[in-house]
Structures are given as C-alpha cells and as structure tokens.
Amino acid sequence: MSKKMLTFMSKDKQQFTIEEEFAVQSVTIRNMVEEDCASSVIPLPNVHSETLTLVIEYLNKQASVAENDLKKFVDEKQISTLLDLAKAASYLDIKGLMDLACEKLADLIKDMTVEELREIFQIENDFTPEEEQALRAEFPWAFEV
Amino acid sequence: MVVGIREESSDSGSRDLMTQLVMMGCSFGGSRSRNTSPMARAIGSRNISPSRQKTVKTKPRGLDEEMIAKFPKTPHPDVRMEDDIWAMLPEDLLNEILARVPPFMIFRLRSVCKRWNSILQDNGFLKFHSQVPSHGPCLLTFCKNSQSQTPNCSVFSLPLKQWYRIPFTFLPQWAFWIVGSSGGLVCFSGLDGLTFRTLVCNPLTQKWRILPKMHNNQQRQLSMVVYRKQRSFKIIAANDLYGDKSLPTEVFDSNLGRWSLHQKMPAVNFCSSKMAFCDSRLYLETLSPLGLMMYQVDSGYWEHIPAKFPRSLLDGYLVAGTQKRLFLVGRVGLYSTLQSMRIWELDHSKPMWVEVTRMPPRFFRALLRLSAERFECFGQDNLILFTSWNQGKGLLYDVDKKQWSWIAGCGLRLHNSQVCFYEPRFDASIY
DSSP states (O other), X not given: OOOOEEEEXXXXXXXXXXXXXXXXXXXXXXXXXXXXXXXXXXXXXXXXXXXXXXXXXXHHHHTTSOHHHHHGGGTTOOHHHHHHHHHHHHHHXXXXXXXXXXXXXXXXXXXXXXXXXXXXXXXXXXXXXXXXXXXXXXXXXXXXX | OOOSOOOOOOSSSOOOHHHHHHHTTOOTTOOOOOOOOHHHHHHOSOEEOTTOOSOEEOOOSSOOTTOEEOOOSSOOOOEEOOHHHHHTOOHHHHHHHHHTSOHHHHHHHTTSOHHHHHHHXXXXXXXXXXXXXXXXXXXXXXXXXXXXXXXXXXXXXXXXXXXXXXXXXXXXXXXXXXXXXXXXXXEEEEEETTEEEEEEEETTTTEEEEOOOOXXXXXXXXXXXXXXXXXXXXXXXXXXXXXXSOOEEEEEETTTTEEEEEEEOOOOSEEEEEEEEETTEEEXXXXXXXXXXXEETTTTEEEEEOOOOOTTBOOOEEEEOSTTOEEEEEEEOSSGGGOEEEEEEEETTTTEEEEEEEOOHHHHHHHOSSTTOOEEEEEETTEEEEEETTTTEEEEEETTTTEEEEOTTOOOOOTTOEEEEEOOOSSOOOO
C-alpha cells in the first residue's frame, strides 16, 4: 500500500512532495486534509522554495529524530533563514518548528547590543536622547554586561 | 532570495482561501506597519561582513561614552538585509521571539525603540513570557554585613553564566536575612528595632511589600512556599531561634493577608536551622534528639517521622526535590581521612533514609580543603548546590542526571553572603 503523498508549491513555483502523515504536523495542512482541500497541488505563495525545503526537512525529521538532535536543525542558520522559517512555521501552524526557530532567534538576540538590534531589524530609534538616557538610567545593571 | 508578497497572476483559475488571504496583504497573524524610515527602505540589501570586527562609536548625541556599539565575540554570519523580510515581521512573531529572551535581557531590549518598549511592558506579553519554560536556575546572593550597610545583591544565571546586579534599593535597613525564594518571590526578614519583620518582593518587577507582624514577636526560622497556579504564597514560622520556649507555629497566608496560629511544635530541645518544604509539608530537623519533624500546612499539625538518621552524620541539610522527594545531605565519618559527603532520599513509605549517592572524593577534596571547612547546601527541583564559604566555589549535583559539576563562570562571592536559588519571573505577585 503506497503512502499518501501531498504536493506543495512554493512561491517560486517549485513543487515538493511529502508524505501526508508527516505533513499533517502542520495544523493548517491538517485542516485542509480534513476538509478535503488537499487533493491537488497546495499553493504556498508565502513560502519560498529555499525555506520550504527546510520546512519539509523538519517535518520529515521530526518523527524519527531525538529532541536534542532536532535542536541542531537550527544551528548554523542565518538570521534571515531563521526568520523565514519562523514565519513559515507560523503560517503553516507547526508549533515545534516555531518553538525551535524562535528560541534560536531569541538566543541570538540576547547577545546583541541595542545598536546591533536596530541595525538588524532596521528599526529607527524614535527615542529622544533624553528619553533613551532616562530609560538606560532606570536599569543601569542591564547594560553593564 | 526574495521573500515577500508580490501580486502575480496565477495559472489556475480558482483562488483558494489561503491565496486570497495572502493577496489581501496580511501575513498570518496580523499586520503592522514597521517602524522604518523611508531612508532605511531605500538602502535595500546591505552586506554586513564579519570583517567589520571593530568597535563602532555611536554618534555623540549627548549620551555617555559608555554607549559603544561592539560586535560580539563570535562573528555574525553574513546577514543580507532584505527589505521585505523585515517589513513583514508580524507582531505575534516578534512576541514569540521576545518571549523566549531570558528575563534580565528584556530590560535592555526596551531601549531599542518605542514599539519594543511598549510591547515589553505590556501585561499580556509579560504573562506570555512567564509561560515560556524557564531558562534555567539562577542564584541570588545577598551580602549585608551590618544594619547600616547597603546590601550587595547579585543574581547569577547558571545557563547564561552571567551576573546581574539587580538593585534592591527598596529594601529597608532592617532586612538582614534571606528567608528563601520560590516561584519568583524572595522573602527577607530582620529586626526592625525590637520587632521581627518580614518582607516579600519580586526582584524583577521591583515590587515589594512588608508583611504584617506576627502574633508573637520572636525571631523565628521561616520558610516560604509559593503556589504558582493559585497565585498565592505562605510563610511558615516554625521554631524560634533562641528556642527555650516553644511557640505556636504561625502561618501567613497571602490569600487572607494575615498570620494565623497553629499547633506548637511538640517538645524538642533543640532544632537545627535545617528545613525543607515539599508537597505541602514542612520538614524540620531536630537535633536533640536527632530526628525529623513534619508540619502539614493544610491541617496545621506536626508529626514526628520516625526515620532513623545515618550514624556519624556530622551535618544534615534537608533539601526538597520535585514532587514529594526529600533529600538529606551531609558528611559522614568522624575522622577526616574517612569522611565522605553523602546524599540520602527519604522513602516515605517505610520511612527510611536511603542512600542516593556519594560525592566523588576529588570533588570533596576540592570543595572542602579542610574537613572542618564550612559549607552550605541547598537545592531546588532536584538540583543540589554545595557552596564552600572560604573558597567561594559552587558544586552542583543533578539528581536526575546523576551528574556533578562545578558552577562555571561565577567566582562565587560567598564570603559572608547568603545564597539561594531564584527563579526570575515577571508574573510572581506579592499579593
């Protein structure tokens, strides 16, 4: 008996197949399967093929690999990749992947200075110098490190 | 790599629900316009190579010299700033990431921008943050040599190997002893003139509160227990320190806001200061005779636990583990050459102390150079910590993993300090 396969199509029109039993870890996909909308190709216009490759790799690995090894999945990944993964995991509602990606991102963020964070997230500093000074003075110990 | 949403005509005639949602321009989880200036967008993709390994001074805008942007020790991988990626960072995704940042780091992140400042103070976010599994145990050290001295308090995060000198400026002069810490709250006690007082605080939120006086004004051994789910706490005053008369046990219930009187502890001559609370029971070690007393908080009654203590036990520390586990820790052996540090666990059914493990001799020798050297022992969640007063070292035993390890990176400043485990939580309420 052949396993039921699903087909995803990424934003850049690449197709990926995955066994349904692994795919339904995504609650979004699971709902589609239950409502019988998953028979033909499932378009995922929010997800680029590079990210989708990783998502599918995760879904396939998740069943067989131990938790500690699964954590390595997010090692050595660039911040942009991790953010894409987190967004895809949010879109597809895959809690495990979301947790992994967000944890890694939080881990990277915590070591950054305020200036670096603003650069990475392209955030404009909308505090006046006085306001920023006051805020830093409120928790001087947080900036000692 | 471009990730973003572009309008494009699809081959198939029908648009399913997901595509339609996407075309409406919202990514899953709400949309929010990002805090960017037009100039930032115009920059487009930027290449920040790891070769930029120098310190960059921020422009002098009337700020101190301390504001120097430094790149971290490990070079960041090439991050290409694609405008679109960041543009579509939904609010709830930002929340998910920020919620996983260790509590102490949150304060620094508040100064990134006004949006982050407001998110990180929002009660909903703080509650969410508190629900994320803890980052690992922390140690709180408190050093105050005399009434007049300002206390020196620091928190050490074991997993992050970092010290944080959280201010405790709100502490009144009389707060001299740490009673304990549980569920994010820390309890202090001290003598305010002649009155014995207690105080409860959450160091992270800097909220604090002095508790009402006890019925009997006596310096007592206190124990605090926090019921996280019920958002309440109790403080139990068992034996008095200069115990020639035995006083009724007093319990402060945060739900009632007052102390209540309960059964006196049955007559024992001396009690050690060793207590542990687990499974709604307070266990207390009595010295003369050497034994174990248990106080049931729910019923308000004391009971003697007839578990025989190991022979030649030199010191007996009681440590509570998870659920119902209770450990006894101490040195055995009168002669220094034959001494060993052992850990027993109480088998409640018998009741009997069953040996769990012994400290490997190399650790024992390293921790206590001299056999008579003082050490402290306390624990939480099946972690038992040994601290050596003179050397300022910390040795950790993980009961579940059966692992001994030195606490790295802390150079424990232990001389004259009180130390306890502390779990930083935003949601610990002092009421």
